[in-house]
Amino acid sequence: MVTNTNKVKPDWAGNDLLSRFVNFLIGIEPIYDIMKSQARQVIVKTAEKNGIPWRKNYEELEQSGVKELFNAIADPNLKYPDYYCVPFHAYDEGNLCWKAAFEAESATYAMPLRVWKNESLTWQEANHRLRGNFYQVIDSYIPHTITDILDMGCSVGVSTLAVHRYYQKKQETKINTVGLDLSPYMLCVAKMRDTKQEIKHWIHGLGENTKFADNSFDLVTLQFVLHELPRTATKAIFQEIFRILRPGGVIAITDNNPGSPVIQNLPPVLFTLMKSTEPWSDDYYTFNMEQALMEQGFDYKTTAACDPRHRAIIGMKPINK
């Protein structure tokens, strides 16, 4: 059982003195450069130490011909919002480059290894548990039979395939799952990884303006996306999801839990590294997500600490809307 502390957010985020001091440090370019490379090393080391072949995965993708998918996937008319065109995760071009896309799968698999540090889980077990815990929270709210799932901010498709397989296994009728992301680089890798073509479409699009018809989906997931966004974008995405969900459909969010003791008590080196590579952290950790869902008209259902670091938030589009 994971419980939150009484504090709603960590002291290292928002307008607290500690947070402002960290931001000041990150604002000094030579310090930022050191933090950036340290953050990267922490992730690569965690991955390789645990058997995720980071460099091998990278090289295989580089030689795979995946770049040839780019023109078919990228929408040349799509305008990237300013908040997106900034460095993320120690990549100067953020999510808009091949390097980020070639390392995303390894980085995604390494992330859950930090969640249960005191247990000797393989990376496969940690990933299975991380996703499974989230889907179990969704299970109580989802309609019995579903036909359409959207995984928004799907990146290289790890979350998309996981949610698709989980729900497809539960029912006999076919589920159509779509992955949407703003990075065409990530989407090329997602499409290449989807070797059995389980996913209906990989779509280059903006979460705030997806172009899907009204009432298109039974379930929309946002898995580890919102900590990368300013709150204005999150609100616009909630509005769009409300439009494209069917009445009774579910919005399911999982991401870092600002109320978790582990997140609140991160050692200074780690939270500074995290803030140096996630530019919208202050906005994320101080944003009242549940209130924003209700303001949008969702029937807010629950917030559950699904593991020591992450929470699941569930909302439903009312039946009569």
Ligand SMILES: C[S@@+](CC[C@H](N)C(=O)[O-])C[C@H]1O[C@@H](n2cnc3c(N)ncnc32)[C@H](O)[C@@H]1O
């Ligand atoms: C950390 S990754 C998500 C990882 C993935 N969902 C998973 O759980 O493995 C965040 C993704 O959100 C995408 N993204 C950020 N802002 C977006 C927006 N406004 N619309 C669509 N995708 C967005 C990024 O390009 C990136 O691939």
